[in-house]
Amino acid sequence: ADPILKTWMKAYPGTVSKTSEISGDLMSHLRYPEDLLKIQRLVLSRYHVTRADALFSGNDNWRVPNDPAQEDRSVFQPPYYLTLKMPGQEAPSFSLTTPFMPSGDRQVLSGFLAVDADAGSQAGTKADTYGTLRLLELPRDSNVKGPGQVQNDINSSNTSSPGFSTFPLSVYLNNNRQQGSRVTLGNLLTLPVG
Incomplete structure (x- = not known):
């Protein structure tokens, strides 16, 4: 006990x-x-x-x-x-x-x-x-992005990055930041998919 x-x-x-x-x-x-x-x-x-x-x-x-x-x-x-x-x-x-x-x-x-x-x-x-x-x-040679890298991709709104060109959040953030809006992001959740 x-x-x-x-x-x-x-x-x-x-x-x-x-x-x-x-x-x-x-x-x-x-x-x-x-x-x-x-x-x-x-x-x-x-x-x-x-x-x-x-x-x-x-x-x-x-x-x-x-x-x-x-x-x-x-x-x-x-x-x-x-x-x-x-x-x-x-x-x-x-x-x-x-x-x-x-x-x-x-x-x-x-x-x-x-x-x-x-x-x-x-x-x-x-x-x-x-x-x-x-x-x-995951295998040692895995290239699945970690939370920090995904957050960096979202923050930079890198719409030329593969998979992000049609990512609605990235487009939304990029448009709103260009118009001078302040965007506050919440928690980033990691989900096992696939």
């Missing part, structure tokens, strides 16, 4: 309930903790490899991308809650997700992690898949 949790239960009796005591209505509001996934992704960025030489050399290390929506480039991109279907799943599920990029300067995607974030709605019992981690690994 968790010693910190035991201490909280002693210090503040009645504030922490056992899973078996949680009603179905309350259970349906529980979500996988973002802070837990932040720690897990930092550990996974180094320890996702299965070969000892790769672990020792660090050549296959990953990193969490910087948040392209922030001016401060030292801020990591936060995990985002999305409803999506990962390979091996029969149906879409409410998940907490995060992308990975290779360590170094390459601005490409190297992995995508999703954890089932829905605790369910059954009293006293978490859903069977709650907390299940699913990892998509």
